[in-house]
Amino acid sequence: MADDQEDRSHGPRKLSKGRYERELYRLQAELVKLQEWVRAEGARLVVVFEGRDAAGKGSTVKRVAAYLNPRGARIVALPRPTERERTQWYFQRYAEHLPAAGEIVLFDRSWYNRAGVERVMGFCTPTEYQRFLHQCPVFERMLIEDGILLRKYWFSVSDDVQEQRLRQRLDDPTRRWKLSPVDLESLTRWEDYSRAKDDMFVHTDTPESPWYVVESDDKRRARLNMIAHLLSTVPYHDVAPPVLELPPRPPSTGYRRPPRALQNHVPDHAAQLER
Numbered sequence: 001m002a003d004d005q006e007d008r009s010h011g012p013r014k015l016s017k018g019r020y021e022r023e024l025y026r027l028q029a030e031l032v033k034l035q036e037w038v039r040a041e042g043a044r045l046v047v048v049f050e051g052r053d054a055a056g057k058g059s060t061v062k063r064v065a066a067y068l069n070p071r072g073a074r075i076v077a078l079p080r081p082t083e084r085e086r087t088q089w090y091f092q093r094y095a096e097h098l099p100a101a102g103e104i105v106l107f108d109r110s111w112y113n114r115a116g117v118e119r120v121m122g123f124c125t126p127t128e129y130q131r132f133l134h135q136c137p138v139f140e141r142m143l144i145e146d147g148i149l150l151r152k153y154w155f156s157v158s159d160d161v162q163e164q165r166l167r168q169r170l171d172d173p174t175r176r177w178k179l180s181p182v183d184l185e186s187l188t189r190w191e192d193y194s195r196a197k198d199d200m201f202v203h204t205d206t207p208e209s210p211w212y213v214v215e216s217d218d219k220r221r222a223r224l225n226m227i228a229h230l231l232s233t234v235p236y237h238d239v240a241p242p243v244l245e246l247p248p249r250p251p252s253t254g255y256r257r258p259p260r261a262l263q264n265h266v267p268d269h270a271a272q273l274e275r
Helices: 017-041 057-065 117-121 126-145 159-170 181-185 190-204 219-233
Strands: 044-051 073-076 103-108 149-156 211-215
Touching (some): 017 057, 017 103, 057 073, 117 181, 126 190
Parallel strands (some): 044 149
16 A cells, blocks of 8 residues: 555556656756755755655655755765764754755755654654654754755655565665665565654644655656656746856967876776677
8 A cells, every 4th residue: 555545556657758858857957047046045955855765765866966066965864873973962963964055955864764764663762752753843943944945755655666666676786785674674564654654744744844745656757746846846046157258278388298108097998898
């Protein structure tokens, strides 16, 4: 069953690769405009990506960041907290990654770990969990009152599609690193995660900081829908770029390049593909 227990067997057809890539590129160009507006206005934008394992969060984050200037936009994907971080205020390790003026931060998982995996897997105590539910709306309200633009996206995937994607990772050596025992156990704890997500929404889906659900059984459609929605929620506009012109190349002053034989060159591996 899906996160919301609805039948998705008759959902929209998958987009063709051509249509998807054309629209994705158009939206990514708009994201570049959005970033330039954030820089020019001194705005601060935080986007939270949450959802089940294999729901498509990471791949969407990559498409969002693909053409953004990394000096002003960064992805935050924190590892397990250290022993020292475990003794801090829970939100402290996340607060230090919040943006300064002109910056965009994309959280590939966020402080909502406590409401999901930590609660389901017993990595936090009931008291810590209840404290999180109480403090989280207050924390987010403080961010918003301080002027941060906060957007939260939940990527919703059905159980069948999740299992299919996890199995594909088992057979793909380039994606095996994405799997952990905790990820695999999510299959056997489907209903536990569903209840945790529902409880989380009850407490944190607030008027000032709402959750936006992205149906993600079709990754292409999910990426386009999420990016288009994000763009629609920020009042950005075109910022005129500075006028740049290539200067004329000055005449040679007699420089001569050293002989190539004196340098260490990378072997031409690509040449082997032509044989």
